[in-house]
Amino acid sequence: GDQVKQSPSALSLQEGTNSALRCNFSIATTTVQWFLQNPRGSLMNLFYLVPGTKENGRLKSTFNSKESYSTLHIRDAQLEDSGTYFCAVANTGNYKYVFGAGTRLKVIA
Amino acid sequence: ETAVFQTPNYHVTQVGNEVSFNCKQTLGHDTMYWYKQDSKKLLKIMFSYNNKQLIVNETVPRRFSPQSSDKAHLNLRIKSVEPEDSAVYLCASSRDNANTEVFFGKGTRLTVV
Numbered sequence: 001g002d003q004v005k006q007s008p009s010a011l012s013l014q015e016g017t018n019s020a021l022r023c024n025f026s027i028a029t030t031t032v033q034w035f036l037q038n039p040r041g042s043l044m045n046l047f048y049l050v051p052g053t054k055e056n057g058r059l060k061s062t063f064n065s066k067e068s069y070s071t072l073h074i075r076d077a078q079l080e081d082s083g084t085y086f087c088a089v090a091n092t093g094n095y096k097y098v099f100g101a102g103t104r105l106k107v108i109a
Numbered sequence: 110e111t112a113v114f115q116t117p118n119y120h121v122t123q124v125g126n127e128v129s130f131n132c133k134q135t136l137g138h139d140t141m142y143w144y145k146q147d148s149k150k151l152l153k154i155m156f157s158y159n160n161k162q163l164i165v166n167e168t169v170p171r172r173f174s175p176q177s178s179d180k181a182h183l184n185l186r187i188k189s190v191e192p193e194d195s196a197v198y199l200c201a202s203s204r205d206n207a208n209t210e211v212f213f214g215k216g217t218r219l220t221v222v
Contacts (some may be wrong), residue, residue, distance in 0.1 A: 025177050031208045037150075041197060048210040084150060090208035096165055097211060099152040 006100035024085035113214035132200030
């Protein structure tokens with residue numbers, strides 16, 4: 001089965017609203033990364049996490065290693081937040097990051 | 110600002126041809142990767158090199174071969190491309206292979222006709 005599962009798979013948000021994206025995983029890990037892939041295809045780094053929480057502007061992310069999940073919170077969504085959000089979980093056994101299938105976010109005016 | 114550079118951005122070729130994609134990173138990292146992103150946007154690792162040595166080699170067809178001249182460069186050659194090779198190929202790098210932060214290039218979109 002899928003080692004890294006993201007939910008929801010797609011999401012439409014009204015501009016100015018808040019939302020949370022979820023990443024559940026079933027592999028032993030010490031780090032999680034979140035990326036935003038914009039419509040041109042570039043993968044932008046959002047967060048690199050060890051267990052705990054980080055915040056950057058309107059984004060906040062938490063990595064809970066005990067319960068094997070990570071969340072990405074988007075506050076006051078803007079049109080430029082549209083794109084596909086990926087979480088990637090580092091498999092400590094074999095040097096590989098395993099990616100979830102992504103959450104496609106569309107922010108509408 | 111991009112620090113992982115890939116060329117070309119796009120490539121269209123016919124079935125059976127050979128293609129090569131280049132990747133260079135200017136971050137001083139020891140580890141580089143090739144990922145494949147399919148039409149469903151699923152990202153899967155293909156290869157990983159640490160200091161010019163292959164450390165991860167996923168089950169990919171033998172027509173795919175990575176080539177590393179130094180730790181700042183990791184190229185990908187595909188001999189005799191197949192239609193299912195149409196995808197975006199993403200190069201990435203990280204400081205080392207101990208699950209440190211990974212940075213991606215902008216990708217090379219391959220279309221096989």
